[in-house]
Amino acid sequence: MLPRKERERxxxxxxxxxxxxxxxxxxxxxxxxxxxxxxRAGLAKATLYTIFKNKEELYKSVLEAVFREINEIAEKAxxxxxxxxxxxxxxxxxxxxxxxxxxxxxxxxxxxxGKMNLDNWHGTPHAMIxxxxxxxLAKELDRGxxxxxxxxxxxxxxxxxxxxxxxxxxxxxxxxxxDEKKKSDAVDFLVTVFFDGIATKRKTR
Numbered sequence: 001m002l003p004r005k006e007r008e009r010x011x012x013x014x015x016x017x018x019x020x021x022x023x024x025x026x027x028x029x030x031x032x033x034x035x036x037x038x039x040r041a042g043l044a045k046a047t048l049y050t051i052f053k054n055k056e057e058l059y060k061s062v063l064e065a066v067f068r069e070i071n072e073i074a075e076k077a078x079x080x081x082x083x084x085x086x087x088x089x090x091x092x093x094x095x096x097x098x099x100x101x102x103x104x105x106x107x108x109x110x111x112x113x114g115k116m117n118l119d120n121w122h123g124t125p126h127a128m129i130x131x132x133x134x135x136x137l138a139k140e141l142d143r144g145x146x147x148x149x150x151x152x153x154x155x156x157x158x159x160x161x162x163x164x165x166x167x168x169x170x171x172x173x174x175x176x177x178x179d180e181k182k183k184s185d186a187v188d189f190l191v192t193v194f195f196d197g198i199a200t201k202r203k204t205r
Contacts (some may be wrong), residue, residue: 011108013051013061016041021062025104029059029112066105067132072100084144088137089191092166099170107174111142130167134159150195162194 019041023032034055038045054056077091099106134156141155169186 009051012043012047016043016051016058017061017065020058021065021102021105024059024062025102025108028108029055034058038090056117058095063109066102068094068136069098071132071136074133078136078140084140084149085191085195087140088162088194089187091137092169092185092187092190095166096170096187103174106170110171130163131159133163136163157196162190165190167187 010175020032020037023036023040027036028125032055034048036046037058038048041048048058052061073094074091077087077094080087080090082090135158139158141150141153144150145152145155169190173183173186
């Protein structure tokens with residue numbers, strides 16, 4: 001267990017990140033100030049500066065928290081006792097729900113990402129969100145390959161392709177939200193195209 005002071009600091013940090021997430025969702029990166037976040041968190045501005053040195057660092061921490069949630073969704077789906085394609089379908093369905101639950105934040109992120117100063121960041125937010133996620137899905141594809149559920153392929157590259165397919169759907173859904181029937185159809189379509197492909201099977205002579 002962490003010492004009391006460290007526990008208190010971590011609690012304040014979590015409180016600040018959650019407050020910042022709400023404010024960024026409402027005002028965007030450019031429109032948000034440290035004063036806004038401090039007021040929402042119910043803390044003195046000086047307290048925020050003992051944990052985050054500036055708004056950019058705070059925003060990066062918010063993004064990292066969001067991406068951890070996405071990775072957790074993937075990890076939990078992959079741990080289910082289901083056939084591999086059903087695990088991937090479950091992951092997509094839960095991820096769609098997560099994006100919809102936090103739609104305001106993701107819309108702001110997509111609109112502003114090209115305007116942000118990322119010189120001091122380790123990779124772009126897009127890279128940050130996909131790097132760990134690709135590895136989680138590739139690990140499950142490796143298991144599926146060993147169990148003969150899928151054929152022998154480059155599993156990391158396959159995971160990257162699947163994530164790009166899902167990401168493209170999410171971008172459309174964020175700005176043109178689909179109803180539940182269309183969402184269900186989209187999940188089935190993404191999984192079917194990924195696991196079965198779209199070409200007809202060639203007849204052997």
